[in-house]
Amino acid sequence: MNQKEFLDIVLPIKNNLYRLARRFLISSDEAEDAVQEVFLKLWKNKEAIKKYRTPEAFAYTMTKNYCLDRLKSKQASNLKIVHTNFENRTDLEKHIEAKDGVSLLFKLMETLPEQQKVILHLRDVEQLSFSEIAKITNTSQANVRVSLSRARKKIKDLLLIQYNYGVQ
Amino acid sequence: MEYSKIKDLLGVYFNGETTLEQEKSLRVYFNSNQVDPRLKPYVVLFDAYNKAGQEVLEGSLILAKKNRVFHPWTTRAAALVISGVAVSAFMYSATIKAAQEKEALTAFKESKELMYLMVNQLNKGTKTLSLVDQFQVHKNKYLK
Structure with missing residues (x-):
């Protein structure tokens, strides 16, 4: 699997993964990092992705698990930042x-x-x-x-x- | 849509039995400006889901930097080349050292011989100089 094939699978769902990470991690930076990490992990296991019938589901599960790991780790203890990203109203x-x-x-x-x-x-x-x-x-x-x-x-x-x- | 219909649909929704189409119609209704005042509390619910669905990842993702995976044989070959270079460099420096040592030894030998030669000449010189002393002794005999 080359980079293009890989990106064809994962890029369309990057925003979905981000939103899911957002529900767990609250801060947008933290969620962005989570998606980045998940992408790197997926890229490392790119041969394994082929075996899954639905790579999207695999990516979702991975994001969820990654977020839960982050929350459990000590690093996340000071990452709760107030949610402030909705600014499109006049x-x-x-x-x-x-x-x-x-x-x-x-x-x-x-x-x-x-x-x-x-x-x-x-x-x-x-x-x-x-x-x-x-x-x-x-x-x-x-x-x-x-x-x-x-x-x-x-x-x-x-x-x-x-x-x-x-x-x- | 009338109040009773929406209320029924909400009941189904909270039981987790609505289809995606029904949920879509609920979303459309609650995001419109004609929500029945009795259903006002639920506006926030659908508004929030709507907003949450619009969030996008703004930063770009990096794949290229960390994805350079080396095959095991390339690392082995690299290790072999490095150790080969190291060994040959060591050998080369050893031969150079030996040659330099030889050269230094011959130079030492030659300079030693040269020193001997010089010393011999010097000794000859001092021997002849002793005659000058004799001259002085005899001179003193006559000239007091």
Whole structure:
């Protein structure tokens, strides 16, 4: 496999991998580094990629595992930087509101277990099918549905509590 | 879309049973400006997912720098060449050393001979000079 073939496989999903890394690592620099590392690892194992029926799923899984490793390592202990990357609104008030809402939602997402977080991200942000998500997370489609439902319900509950200022 | 329909769809959504098309229609509805006030809390949810999906990796990725993998035989060949060069350099320097030593020895020998020759000549000279002393002795006898 030469460089061009390799890039044809992995470049289209670089943003997807970045977004996934972003859900785990929060800081954009850290997520960028993660994608870079995953790419290097994939490139080193480029012969192995051929054996996988879906290289994309392999790359996703690798990114997820890499991020989890990073979080477990000591290096990540001081890497939690506030999420501030949404700046395309002209209406300032609306912008602030949206920004608050968005960062609030990501904070809520952080409370989810890792598997649920990944599944929720892959489905609601990346809009992947259940079969693709099942391949990436190495579970059955039924499990994906269950985890997704739990994750969505938990986010909903937390969101409603926030929205009602803790009064239910 | 009317409120009841969306509410039903949301129920299905939270059970994880919506299809991608249904989720897309939910997303379209919540990102429009005609959201029913009773469904307002969910706007943030779909807005956030929408925003998160727009994030892109801005930096470029590096592949070329670190991907130079050497075959095992190239490293072996390189090691062989380096050790060969080292050994031959050592041998060459050893032969040069031997030649230099020989040269120095002959030079030493020759200069030694030369010194002997000079010393002999000098001795001859001093012997003749002793006659000058004799002259002095005899002169003193007569001239007091």
